[in-house]
Amino acid sequence: MAPLNLYLIRHGIATERNENIDDFERSLTPEGLKKTRDIAQKLHKLGLKFDLLQTSPLLRARQTAEIFANTFSAPLEISELLAPEGDFRNWIRWLLTWQEQGHNSLGIVGHEPDLSAWAELLIFGEARGSLVLKKAGIAGIHIPEEGLPVGNSLLFFLIPPKLLS
Amino acid sequence: MAPLNLYLIRHGIATERNENIDDFERSLTPEGLKKTRDIAQKLHKLGLKFDLLQTSPLLRARQTAEIFANTFSAPLEISELLAPEGDFRNWIRWLLTWQEQGHNSLGIVGHEPDLSAWAELLIFGEARGSLVLKKAGIAGIHIPEEGLPVGNSLLFFLIPPKLLS
Numbered sequence: 001m002a003p004l005n006l007y008l009i010r011h012g013i014a015t016e017r018n019e020n021i022d023d024f025e026r027s028l029t030p031e032g033l034k035k036t037r038d039i040a041q042k043l044h045k046l047g048l049k050f051d052l053l054q055t056s057p058l059l060r061a062r063q064t065a066e067i068f069a070n071t072f073s074a075p076l077e078i079s080e081l082l083a084p085e086g087d088f089r090n091w092i093r094w095l096l097t098w099q100e101q102g103h104n105s106l107g108i109v110g111h112e113p114d115l116s117a118w119a120e121l122l123i124f125g126e127a128r129g130s131l132v133l134k135k136a137g138i139a140g141i142h143i144p145e146e147g148l149p150v151g152n153s154l155l156f157f158l159i160p161p162k163l164l165s
Numbered sequence: 166m167a168p169l170n171l172y173l174i175r176h177g178i179a180t181e182r183n184e185n186i187d188d189f190e191r192s193l194t195p196e197g198l199k200k201t202r203d204i205a206q207k208l209h210k211l212g213l214k215f216d217l218l219q220t221s222p223l224l225r226a227r228q229t230a231e232i233f234a235n236t237f238s239a240p241l242e243i244s245e246l247l248a249p250e251g252d253f254r255n256w257i258r259w260l261l262t263w264q265e266q267g268h269n270s271l272g273i274v275g276h277e278p279d280l281s282a283w284a285e286l287l288i289f290g291e292a293r294g295s296l297v298l299k300k301a302g303i304a305g306i307h308i309p310e311e312g313l314p315v316g317n318s319l320l321f322f323l324i325p326p327k328l329l330s
Contacts, residue, residue, distance in 0.1 A: 154297050163328065
């Protein structure tokens with residue numbers, strides 16, 4: 001297997017929760033769209049690449065992932081495993097299969113507190129709420145070639161959006 | 166006590182180790198000086214502040230800290246506790262006293278693998294080599310108002326130098 005860089009991307013700023021709109025359908029605000037575009041472009045200039053962008057099915061995540069997929073000319077797929085209260089166990093199973101196919105750069109777009117918990121599970125083997133991942137923030141994790149990724153991966157960056165927008 | 170932002174800054178690129186120079190006296194290369202200046206200026210524009218910069222006594226760390234102290238108009242002090250194989254236990258003791266005085270932003274300049282191990286001790290209570298801190302890279306850690314910082318702090322950014330230079 002090849003080593004793999006995994007980028008965990010939190011969706012951008014979305015409209016507030018309210019009783020008149022299904023949480024599934026909350027969209028990015030104009031500010032959220034602009035910041036997300038700025039961030040994707042900055043990361044593109046820095047040389048990041050994605051073999052695939054995978055996103056939660058919720059609208060605010062899909063919109064964020066579409067911006068990244070367009071900026072990086074990368075394929076985009078929706079995964080139910082990345083919905084809120086996502087399915088880490090089955091997602092890891094999917095990841096191992098995907099990594100075995102020789103891919104080496106994956107972006108996933110989803111929600112808190114799942115994404116930072118997943119990052120902690122990968123780097124420390126335990127989630128304790130010690131990482132701050134803001135909206136449109138991104139965590140970069142190096143997943144090793146050998147062995148299981150949980151507890152064996154490295155965090156190489158954790159970037160708040162204000163640094164890139 | 167006030168909450169405290171701690172910035173762990175690894176020294177910039179220095180001349181290679183060789184038999185003719187004491188490790189204590191290795192200096193930043195021209196590239197190391199330039200990158201470190203660029204990074205300090207970028208962080209200054211982003212609104213970071215330092216009440217104090219503390220540095221390892223080694224030349225490459227002192228040069229890095231001087232660039233930050235000048236850019237941020239912050240006082241600079243040398244601490245033996247930050248030398249390679251530094252003294253985390255006594256540094257934490259110092260930090261608690263300093264925090265009690267009402268300060269809220271500290272930069273420390275030092276060496277690997279100490280700095281990333283200290284970051285892990287603060288956020289996870291355990292050092293396992295899971296954070297990548299490059300030369301002139303910086304980790305931002307939020308230390309809580311209450312309780313002991315070890316195992317109770319939050320990582321809010323981890324920035325490789327190429328993102329800022």
